[in-house]
Amino acid sequence: MLATTTVSVSFSNGFVGDATKNNEASNSAYLTSLGWSNFQFVQTTNNGLFGGTQGNDYSGTILITDAANVQHRIDGVINWRAPSGNVSTMVFYATGASHTLATTTGTYFIDPYTETNGDPHSFIGLTFNGQTLAISGGKVTGNAATTGLLDTLNTYLANQPQLTVSDVTVNEDGGYATLTVALSKASTDTVTVKYTTQPGTATAGSDYTATSGTLTFSPGQTTKTVQIAITDDALAEGDETFSLVLSDSSFAAITDNTGVITIRDNDVTQSVTGISVGPAVTEGANLVYTVALNVPSPTPVELHPWPKRHGRRQRLRHADPR
Incomplete structure (x- = not known):
């Protein structure tokens, strides 16, 4: 089993539109027509493949770079496929936070779905490279079945470099x-x-x-x-x-x-190699201790004496926290 990492695939186009009803988006536009680019679908994985844990609800993150060259990370769940025949496009409903993306003419608001009946929300479709999707009268329609769509996505992953x-x-x-x-x-x-x-x-x-x-x-x-x-x-x-x-x-x-x-690391750990006591002094004068390190220190070093009766020895500490 691989360590947990991320796996992603890229798409050259897709669509965005309003959720009119199940398996239908209205007011739809191709992603590239809005001045958007660099479309990705990303999941975390521990086996190098895309997966899902909630039946046919496969969640992940959609990456879109808008017309102002700002990348947006949009959480989403694969909800249906388009068209109704052979699949060319995976369609997500957005979840999590809302997003406002710059377009060539203004902005576009992506409304997340709260899974409450009647809640307005956005659909985002990602079209497999080499496939096409028709938008007719601003509408995209498709099929509710997501069975097999995960296998299609992993086949797409395997076929890409x-x-x-x-x-x-x-x-x-x-x-x-x-x-x-x-x-x-x-x-x-x-x-x-x-x-x-x-x-x-x-x-x-x-x-x-x-x-x-x-x-x-x-x-x-x-x-x-x-x-x-x-x-x-x-x-x-x-x-x-x-x-x-x-x-x-x-x-x-x-x-x-x-x-x-x-x-x-190529540096030697610093340690005290010896402590010597200076010459005898008269009562009331300072006794001099000389401390030797095994290697020169690049930062100031502090030596703090601890009372021996507490069972502690003298401690070497750098003034620099590192």
């Missing part, structure tokens, strides 16, 4: 961590995917340089690399980790969206 990102371990003084982003097979389309670093026990700025961008695979290409600068500090921190996360692909699925980078 699939993006994965590697894990890597690097020494702190190695300079860079290099991760490979790979396509499972060559595509005849230009594939793009965004990436960004996310902190873990390692922190951007002090342990590595925050990095983000977009990878573009020209037709036929199957691998790209991302380099992330690693900071070689003088602190003994132990091994630390952070991640590179993939998102927002076009013309490809994402089946492993997280690459883990492990930084192996």
Whole structure:
């Protein structure tokens, strides 16, 4: 079983409209006609496939980039299919929060469904690449059956080139961590995917340089690399980790969206190697103690004495909380 991650597929078009009745949307428009792009369906998974736990109600997140280039994450449930014959489009009702998306002429309000009878809400359809959907008189109609639709979605996932990102371990003084982003097979389309670093026990700025961008695979290409600068500090921190996360692909699925980078620490843990007492002094004068460390400290160190009668020893502490 795989670790929990996310899996996503991309679509080149679809529709949005008002829920008139079951399996029918009115005032419908193609997503691209509104100036929208980069359509995705995303689910969390532990087996690399799409799934559902509530009968035929398959929930997930729809990603849409609006005409102002703002990405919206819209929760949704697959509710029906269009058209009534061979399926070309999965149709969702929006759930959760409402969303206002910029269009080429103004804005569009996506109204979530509260599952209360008569509640106005929005339908969003995602059309499989290579398929078409007809909108007639602003209406889209379809079939209530979702049986087999999950299998269709997973077949669509399997047929798309699939993006994965590697894990890597690097020494702190190695300079860079290099991760490979790979396509499972060559595509005849230009594939793009965004990436960004996310902190873990390692922190951007002090342990590595925050990095983000977009990878573009020209037709036929199957691998790209991302380099992330690693900071070689003088602190003994132990091994630390952070991640590179993939998102927002076009013309490809994402089946492993997280690459883990492990930084192996190269610094020696500081410790007290000896305490010596200075020459004898007369009563009332200060006795001098000299404390030796095994390695130089990059930050001030405080040594706090504790009463021996309490069973405690002297404690070494950096003034810097790290």
